Amino acid sequence: MTQMKAIGFHQHLPITEANSLIDLEIERPVAQGHDLLVEIKAVSVNPVDTKVRAHGADETEPKVIGYDAAGIVVEVGDHASLFSVGDEVYYAGAINRPGSNSDFQLVDERIVAKKPQRLAFSEAAALPLTTLTAYEALTDRLQLTFDAKSNLDKTMLIIGAAGGVGSIATQLANKAGLTVIGTASRPETIEWAKTHGAHHTINHHEDFRAQLEQLGYHYVDYIFCLNATDQHFDAMVDVIAPQGKICSIVETDQNLNLSALQQKSATFVWEFMFTRSLFQTADMIRQHEILTQVATWFEEETLETTVTQTLIGLNADNLKEAHRLVESGKTIGKVVVERR
Incomplete structure (x- = not known):
């Protein structure tokens, strides 16, 4: 042996x-x-x-x-x-x-x-883990392709853009032709997110809507949540576009109010790489x-x-x-x- x-x-x-x-x-x-x-x-x-x-x-x-x-x-x-x-x-x-x-x-x-x-x-x-997670989220869960021309008028908000998954997700979303808005709260994380594909950043500790509207966006077409699903859920419901799609990788022991997405016919889907x-x-x-x-x-x-x-x-x-x-x-x- x-x-x-x-x-x-x-x-x-x-x-x-x-x-x-x-x-x-x-x-x-x-x-x-x-x-x-x-x-x-x-x-x-x-x-x-x-x-x-x-x-x-x-x-x-x-x-x-x-x-x-x-x-x-x-x-x-x-x-x-x-x-x-x-x-x-x-x-x-x-x-x-x-x-x-x-x-x-x-x-x-x-x-x-x-x-x-x-x-x-x-x-x-x-x-591998972060790349698979981000790739599966974009393609299998949010139904996006890497045909950049088809996504040029679409926006994606990535909550937690400077972490492991976020660092790849910003790159892949950019490669897919999306306008990428990442959340980051420190100078070094803001710089990292922008270096790795985020066109804009907002602070996840502050009001999403006010910050997005300052950038000229009332809604976003896609949201990829990599941090505190329950904490950000109401804000995601607020800023997701009608018929938009939200994907999260972060488990929660809270009951999420999925009915809040009904009027928008919006999708909420999980990604679990395993x-x-x-x-x-x-x-x-x-x-x-x-x-x-x-x-x-x-x-x-x-x-x-x-x-x-x-x-x-x-x-x-x-x-x-x-x-x-x-x-x-x-x-x-x-x-x-x-x-x-």
Whole structure:
């Protein structure tokens, strides 16, 4: 039985606790079926990592999380046909399987793509989860295309434009031809949002309507909510255009008044990037296709990686620091942990 290093936990604890993330030795898995065994080179931390770590019942076996990853294929399952040993890949993994915070990880090839060659592993690891989330939201949920000419008279409000998903969503919405209005409240986040594709910014701590009207917009055609769905819901109802569409990725334990959207015949839809892998949907391979498509855009330099901070050494101490940074709610772009 071959062992490997991993970082995980037995109890769901605050990141300030010593045992919130611990260094482990666990069994190295073997690729079968549609799986690839990937040697991890870099991972990034997303809000979902911190939420899964902090909430839940005690684990009988050590739980290893981590979703974003970039690495090298070292084994290929007997039903896998898209990749070969030695391929450099990137992916966002599955929420119901052991994660990427380890030396090696099993992942279904249908949610994996070859990483953009011009990007380092650390740059590529920042991208999959946020890119898939933003791309699926725009295309599968809001029914947009990347035919820029068809969207030139359309507007999109992105709430939380400087975070991980926002940093990609602003770029993709811009690429789709939309007029992009991002929310940001600090000089550095305003600059980041505009650098990454927002044509305008407004402050999410202030009245949406007044700020939009100052920019010359009474309504917006699309809203992509990446922060505090319940807090912003009434404002979204107010500024969404008749027959407009709202997509959110942020869960809420509040009851949302969907009837408020009825007179406008407006759409409210959720985006959860793990849906396809969690339910093994018939179109699961679409995530392979999306990541392959956006890899060409990164190669062409029409999209840019969103990594802003890289910690060297895939260990419990560095992952704790990455979790702490993400939980602060003040991060711009993405935090990456690179394996030595």
